[in-house]
Amino acid sequence: MSVLVLGAGGFLGLNTVDALLEHGVQPTCGRRKRSNVLGLRQRKVPLVVADLEQQQTLLEAMRGFSTVVHLAGHYPRLSTQPELSLQVAQRQTRHVLDAAAEAGVERLIYVSSTATVAARADRPSDERDLYARTPGFGAYHDLKWAMEQQVAAEKRLRPVILCPGACVGPFDWKAGTSAVLWALKGGQCPPHPDGVVSWVDARDVGLAIARLVKSSLAPARLLLAAQSLGFHQFIEATAARYGVAEVAPALSAEAAIALADCEERRVEVEGGRPRISRELADLIVHGPRVDGSHARALLGFEYRSLPEALGAFDAWAQRLGVGLSTRTEVDAR
Amino acid sequence: MTIPDAKWESRMMELIAEVSVMKVSQIKPEHRLREDLGMDSVCSLELISMLAEEFGLDISVEEAAGVNTVSGAIAMARKHIEAA
Numbered sequence: 001m002s003v004l005v006l007g008a009g010g011f012l013g014l015n016t017v018d019a020l021l022e023h024g025v026q027p028t029c030g031r032r033k034r035s036n037v038l039g040l041r042q043r044k045v046p047l048v049v050a051d052l053e054q055q056q057t058l059l060e061a062m063r064g065f066s067t068v069v070h071l072a073g074h075y076p077r078l079s080t081q082p083e084l085s086l087q088v089a090q091r092q093t094r095h096v097l098d099a100a101a102e103a104g105v106e107r108l109i110y111v112s113s114t115a116t117v118a119a120r121a122d123r124p125s126d127e128r129d130l131y132a133r134t135p136g137f138g139a140y141h142d143l144k145w146a147m148e149q150q151v152a153a154e155k156r157l158r159p160v161i162l163c164p165g166a167c168v169g170p171f172d173w174k175a176g177t178s179a180v181l182w183a184l185k186g187g188q189c190p191p192h193p194d195g196v197v198s199w200v201d202a203r204d205v206g207l208a209i210a211r212l213v214k215s216s217l218a219p220a221r222l223l224l225a226a227q228s229l230g231f232h233q234f235i236e237a238t239a240a241r242y243g244v245a246e247v248a249p250a251l252s253a254e255a256a257i258a259l260a261d262c263e264e265r266r267v268e269v270e271g272g273r274p275r276i277s278r279e280l281a282d283l284i285v286h287g288p289r290v291d292g293s294h295a296r297a298l299l300g301f302e303y304r305s306l307p308e309a310l311g312a313f314d315a316w317a318q319r320l321g322v323g324l325s326t327r328t329e330v331d332a333r
Numbered sequence: 334m335t336i337p338d339a340k341w342e343s344r345m346m347e348l349i350a351e352v353s354v355m356k357v358s359q360i361k362p363e364h365r366l367r368e369d370l371g372m373d374s375v376c377s378l379e380l381i382s383m384l385a386e387e388f389g390l391d392i393s394v395e396e397a398a399g400v401n402t403v404s405g406a407i408a409m410a411r412k413h414i415e416a417a
Contacts, residue, residue: 034352036378038385038394173375271371320398 003213004065006030006050006096007072012111012164012205014039014171016069019206021045023214030061030072036173052092058099067213068100069109073147077174078264079278082139089143093150101156108158109212110151111205114165114198115144117223119288124228126291127221137286140279158218162208165225165290166283168309169202170316179273180280181313184238189248191276193256194232195284198225200292201309204301211299225292226303231284241310253285341414345407348383352376362404374398384410390417 003020007013008029020027021043029040030050040047050061052072062068074089100108118129130148135141151159172178177199183190208224232250239247251259260281263274296303350357353370364370366377381397384390384406390413400406 034379034383036375036382036394038378038382038392038397041385041391042393173378175374319395 001025001067001213002065003027003067003069004030004048004050004062005069005071006052007070008045009035009037009040010071011169011172011174011176012071012167012202014043015169015202015206016071016209017043017045017206019203019210020213023210025210025213027069028061028065030058039171052095055095055099058095059103062099062103062105065103065105067107067109068096068105069111069209069213070096070151071111072096073111074143075174075176076139076143077277078268078274079139079260079282080264080268082142085139086143086146089147090150093147097150097154097157101154105157107160107218108151108154109160109162109209110148111209112148112151112161112163113144114163114223114225114288114290115141115283116148117163117288117290119286124291125223125288127219127223127294129288130221135286138278138282141282141286152220159220160212160218161221162205162212162295163221163223164205165198165200165223165228165292167202167205168199168306169312171202172313175273178313179277180235181238181310182317184235184242184244185314185317187242187244189235189239189244189246191248191251191256191259192231192235193253193281193284194230194250195253196228196287196289197231197234197284198228198287198290198292199234199306199309200224200226201304201312203309203312204303207301208295208299211301215299217298219298222295222298223290223292224295225290226309227306228287228289231287237306238310241307253281256281256285341410342407344387345384345403345410348380348387349403349406352380352383360403362402362407364403365401366403366406367401370403381406381409388414390414 005027008017028046031037031047032051048061049057051057076085117125118131134145166177236247260276260278267274346357346360349360366372378397385392
């Protein structure tokens with residue numbers, strides 16, 4: 001079995017590589033010329049240059065592989081340049097699809113997001129629920145939707161689309177979802193709206209991918225979420241774990257989005273990190289309740305609990321010995 | 334492995350300039366990677382990774398995350414080179 005993982009050195013990438021190794025599969029890991037491969041070197045997995053901006057490197061990297069796991073979908077830190085973000089996302093996705101088709105890849109496992117999952121009033125959302133058109137909430141939702149549309153329309157491969165919720169666990173180098181956790185660990189309650197968060201242990205995302213790789217299953221789309229709960233409730237539970245003395249009340253949706261926009265404009269000039277990102281505000285405000293039971297039944301695993309996920313995050317943070325500080329990332333880096 | 338200090342530090346400064354907002358001539362050993370050179374945690378880990386790749390060093394993520402200054406990065410790299 002030959003598996004190439006794109007985005008292997010990142011948050012979900014390392015969790016996926018670990019799960020594959022535990023399942024007896026040694027993946028080859030795509031890397032950019034400039035990327036952090038320290039974690040991959042420690043795991044002693046083979047590396048190959050695969051830059052999403054350079055289609056020829058993708059083609060050369062993919063030759064001979066039957067399965068490609070694509071975890072490297074464009075992820076802009078800020079939502080301030082939506083048109084540019086969308087262009088980058090669609091261009092890179094086209095490069096991956098064209099290279100995979102030309103290289104003769106049989107199966108593409110693409111990791112999308114529950115940002116593409118449309119909310120239902122009558123029941124939790126499941127695999128059937130996808131926005132019929134671009135959500136229009138903000139840059140993150142729109143580009144995730146656009147990329148998933150590109151992959152779903154692909155006829156030359158057998159794409160499997162996974163949509164994980166907010167991932168909690170080790171190796172979140174970019175402090176995406178874990179920005180909230182780092183703030184709480186530091187004794188600060190970040191400003192936040194209320195809404196719904198559907199979270200999943202990042203190790204379970206890796207596990208689901210490994211089970212898919214090992215099987216001949218080819219579902220078109222699977223949602224991965226352990227639980228959906230109110231975001232303020234999530235904050236309260238996590239704040240209690242980290243001993244945060246005072247939990248800030250939830251902002252209204254409008255106030256949270258306005259604050260996020262203001263913060264993102266500020267950090268574009270000053271650097272640093274927004275106290276709340278537009279992506280996070282949109283995800284919470286528009287977050288659907290997600291039913292992740294189909295993936296659990298199909299792939300035969302049980303979702304880990306929130307304390308287990310937070311415990312893994314804490315253990316990783318302790319090993320690092322420092323908090324992650326982040327600055328604005330340039331969109332097309 | 335023996336690499337002359339001048340060559341080693343020169344290449345080190347070039348790598349730092351690649352991932353920071355500074356030119357090679359502006360980078361000083363006492364500069365802090367994040368506060369002075371504008372790197373975030375991702376950039377600083379990328380830097381150490383590039384260094385490890387360039388010189389074939391076996392550096393752990395935990396050790397890399399503890400590097401805060403240019404001089405700290407040089408010292409860490411030197412330690413690994415001398416141990417190799």
